[in-house]
Amino acid sequence: MKRKFCVLIILTVCLNAIAQLKLPRLASDHAVFQRDRVIKLAGQSAPNEEIQLTFNGRVFKSTADGKGKWLLEIPPQQAGGPFDMVFAATREQILIKDVLFGDVWICAGQSNMEMMVNNVKDKYPEVVATSANSHIRHFAVPQMYDFNSPHDDLAGGEWKTANPENVLRFSAAGYFFARELYEKYKVPIGLINASLGGSPAEAWMSEGALEEFPQHVAEAKKFRSHELITGIETADRTRISAWHAALAAKDAGIAGRWRNGHIDDSAWHTMQLPGYWSDKNVITGNGVVWFRRAFDIPSSMADAPARLNLGRVVDQDSVFINGEFAGTTGYQYPQRRYNLKPGMLKPGRNIIVVKVINQSGKGGFVADKPYQIIAAGDTVDLRGPWKYRLGASMEPLAGQTFIRWKPMGLYNAMVAPLVKFPIKGAIWYQGEANVSRPEEYRKLFPALIADWRAKWGDTFPFLFVQLPNFLEARETPSKSNWAALREAQSEALKLPLTGMVVAIDLGDWNDIHPLDKQSVGKRLALQAMKVAYGEHVPADGPSVSRARFAKTSVTIEFRNVNGGLVVKNGPAVGHVAISEDGKNFVWARTKVSRHRMRVWHESVTAPMEVRYAWADNPDSANLYNRSGLPASPFRVRK
Numbered sequence: 001m002k003r004k005f006c007v008l009i010i011l012t013v014c015l016n017a018i019a020q021l022k023l024p025r026l027a028s029d030h031a032v033f034q035r036d037r038v039i040k041l042a043g044q045s046a047p048n049e050e051i052q053l054t055f056n057g058r059v060f061k062s063t064a065d066g067k068g069k070w071l072l073e074i075p076p077q078q079a080g081g082p083f084d085m086v087f088a089a090t091r092e093q094i095l096i097k098d099v100l101f102g103d104v105w106i107c108a109g110q111s112n113m114e115m116m117v118n119n120v121k122d123k124y125p126e127v128v129a130t131s132a133n134s135h136i137r138h139f140a141v142p143q144m145y146d147f148n149s150p151h152d153d154l155a156g157g158e159w160k161t162a163n164p165e166n167v168l169r170f171s172a173a174g175y176f177f178a179r180e181l182y183e184k185y186k187v188p189i190g191l192i193n194a195s196l197g198g199s200p201a202e203a204w205m206s207e208g209a210l211e212e213f214p215q216h217v218a219e220a221k222k223f224r225s226h227e228l229i230t231g232i233e234t235a236d237r238t239r240i241s242a243w244h245a246a247l248a249a250k251d252a253g254i255a256g257r258w259r260n261g262h263i264d265d266s267a268w269h270t271m272q273l274p275g276y277w278s279d280k281n282v283i284t285g286n287g288v289v290w291f292r293r294a295f296d297i298p299s300s301m302a303d304a305p306a307r308l309n310l311g312r313v314v315d316q317d318s319v320f321i322n323g324e325f326a327g328t329t330g331y332q333y334p335q336r337r338y339n340l341k342p343g344m345l346k347p348g349r350n351i352i353v354v355k356v357i358n359q360s361g362k363g364g365f366v367a368d369k370p371y372q373i374i375a376a377g378d379t380v381d382l383r384g385p386w387k388y389r390l391g392a393s394m395e396p397l398a399g400q401t402f403i404r405w406k407p408m409g410l411y412n413a414m415v416a417p418l419v420k421f422p423i424k425g426a427i428w429y430q431g432e433a434n435v436s437r438p439e440e441y442r443k444l445f446p447a448l449i450a451d452w453r454a455k456w457g458d459t460f461p462f463l464f465v466q467l468p469n470f471l472e473a474r475e476t477p478s479k480s481n482w483a484a485l486r487e488a489q490s491e492a493l494k495l496p497l498t499g500m501v502v503a504i505d506l507g508d509w510n511d512i513h514p515l516d517k518q519s520v521g522k523r524l525a526l527q528a529m530k531v532a533y534g535e536h537v538p539a540d541g542p543s544v545s546r547a548r549f550a551k552t553s554v555t556i557e558f559r560n561v562n563g564g565l566v567v568k569n570g571p572a573v574g575h576v577a578i579s580e581d582g583k584n585f586v587w588a589r590t591k592v593s594r595h596r597m598r599v600w601h602e603s604v605t606a607p608m609e610v611r612y613a614w615a616d617n618p619d620s621a622n623l624y625n626r627s628g629l630p631a632s633p634f635r636v637r638k
Contacts, residue, residue, distance in 0.1 A: 020045050020092075021087065021092045021093070025417070026192070027043075027096060032100045032189070033100070034101070035076070035077060036076045037076055042069065042072075042420060044064075046064065050062075051064060051087065051089055055086070060074060080101055082097075084096065084097050100190070102135070103424035104424055107194070107427055110198055111432075112465070112514075114195040117169070117171075120517055131164055133162045135182055135186075136178045137160060138162070139193065140160075141193060142156045145404045145406070146412040147221070147224045147408055147409050150411070151413050152416075152417060170193075174427065176520065176522060177522075178191055180522055181525050184525070185533070192418060194410075196410060199405050199410055199433060200433040204415060205411055213407075216407035219407055220409065239397075240400065247288055250392035252391050254391075258353065258389070259353050259355070261351035265292055269389070270388070273371065273386045274368075276363060283363075286395070288355060288356065290353065291355075291387065292386065292387040293352050293382060294350070295380050296348060297345045297346065297373075298378065300376050303342055303343065304342060304376040306345055306374065307338070308321075308340055309335075309369075311365055312366040313354070313365055314365075314366065317329055317356050319352065319354050321340060321344050323351075324344055326338050326344065335511075345373070361396075366510050416455070419452075424460065425528065426460065428463065428465070429520070431467045431485055431489060432467065432512060434485065435467070435481050441485055441488040441489070442488040442491055446491075459497055462498050463499040463501070464489065464501070466502050466504070467489065468503040468504060468506050468507025469619065470509060471509060477615075501523040502632045504632070523629070538625070541624060542559070542561050542623060543558060543559055543631065544556055544557070544636060547636035552604070552607070556596065557596050558595050561625045564625070564626050565595060566625060567624075568623075570620075572589070572591075573622060574621060575618040576590050577612075578599055578610050579604065579608055579611075580606050582608050586601050586604065612633060
């Protein structure tokens with residue numbers, strides 16, 4: 001019996017030794033490797049084992065060290081494929097199918113890079129329908145963090161080829177970028193999407209790079225404690241669960257079954273939607289409010305599949321049609337699009353009920369969004385008077401601690417495993433999470449770019465999107481952290497091989513996630529053509545080359561006018577402010593010639609500073625070049 005047990009142990013050990021060949025996660029089916037570069041693949045096997053790669057009629061060999069680590073080099077390859085690769089050890093082999101060589105781009109940043117094609121499919125249905133292209137591929141890096149050490153490999157992920165099903169999970173900005181590049185160069189494009197909503201720049205930097213920012217290093221090291229993280233997460237869950245449990249217990253709408261279509265709502269009040277209930281002076285504070293509206297449906301719409309567009313709701317909504325549950329969204333940012341199954345709508349009178357839970361700040365329905373039901377080519381507008389009733393009032397719920405956003409964590413788990421793989425460049429769409437610290441960003445952002453280039457060992461092109469317009473426009477010139485951060489972003493152009501997309505005309509004032517990702521992708525592609533591919537293409541809007549301060553006016557000269565300055569939608573340049581002291585500004589008068597703009601105002605006799613589009617949302621900014629690209633916001637001082 002003892003001998004059989006020993007034999008079993010020996011067999012188990014042998015089998016484990018055999019099944020040890022391991023490749024990096026990025027080296028998998030449908031992979032795209034960077035063309036014209038040496039590809040170094042680091043893997044794992046049994047100690048001292050010979051590894052052999054058979055690829056494109058050639059054989060490449062390597063030998064594992066005493067710990068089973070091996071490094072195999074593939075010499076530079078021209079763009080092309082598909083190829084199969086066979087990695088073989090003594091008793092094991094791995095087949096990688098459908099490999100291409102082309103240009104690989106890192107897509108990084110926060111939610112506007114993370115935002116998938118699925119979120120914009122209604123805006124671009126034809127793009128989705130015609131997306132099949134085996135030469136455009138996407139790898140979504142698992143969203144993980146680690147404050148202790150850089151990871152050698154990714155925990156998961158797989159390459160996906162563009163088609164109408166897969167493309168819905170691609171980064172939208174990344175896909176439109178890749179689409180433009182492929183149409184131009186007919187070279188396979190691989191997108192490695194390492195992005196996470198809400199993440200600040202410092203989360204994407206290595207410990208060494210953060211030494212210049214000791215407060216971030218100290219915070220990262222604090223979160224190396226597993227007990228601290230567990231304690232915070234437990235406390236957050238307990239507090240949030242208790243708040244929602246208390247709300248549910250107090251909510252009169254649950255006991256009163258207010259979701260039902262047939263209840264007496266004669267005692268309910270009326271409010272015009274969309275809007276926030278605190279702005280309407282109808283309800284103060286946080287908690288749950290129920291909204292009801294009757295609407296009529298023609299018989300042609302009743303039996304057809306329908307779509308309910310419910311704009312955006314702050315914070316959470318649950319929707320019922322004629323008492324039947326129609327959908328729910330748990331946080332404020334996604335636009336509400338609910339598919340209503342046939343039969344949910346009835347010919348004639350229908351009732352929609354929306355239960356809104358607001359945890360903090362202003363609760364309600366965001367303006368300038370679609371509120372409608374669409375079916376059978378017809379539309380029912382849901383804007384206007386709604387009945388409402390307070391279900392329960394609550395004290396504000398304090399926000400949770402987003403540990404995944406802490407410094408260094410995302411770099412270690414999501415970037416460090418990538419640096420072994422050569423890339424063509426990086427596209428970066430981030431900044432909103434750092435908008436409260438624009439002065440720090442002036443150093444932080446260039447440090448991030450330098451950090452990544454040092455880790456890859458390559459000064460690759462780094463292209464980024466400047467913050468778009470956002471929030472309500474103001475009637476008078478004012479301070480703006482959004483403008484200051486845009487300026488900090490533009491200063492990174494002092495680094496070599498950088499390019500910036502100006503997006504001041506691509507935002508939505510009421511949505512931090514604007515839908516026009518096609519224009520973003522196209523402008524990023526123009527930057528890539530110029531910076532990465534060496535093309536002489538108009539990729540930049542007008543930018544200041546110099547400013548001359550006269551006694552009562554300022555003349556600003558521009559580069560990148562591409563045939564001349566253009567003033568869109570008006571006789572004069574909008575959102576230009578002038579000041580004598582750099583503190584008090586008035587809207588200025590302007591006159592534009594081919595590559596100059598003269599700025600003045602009768603009340604300013606000794607100008608000291610001029611600002612253009614210096615606001616969260618400079619809605620009247622309208623200075624472009626003849627290539628149709630907007631001028632970057634700027635300020636010039638005497």
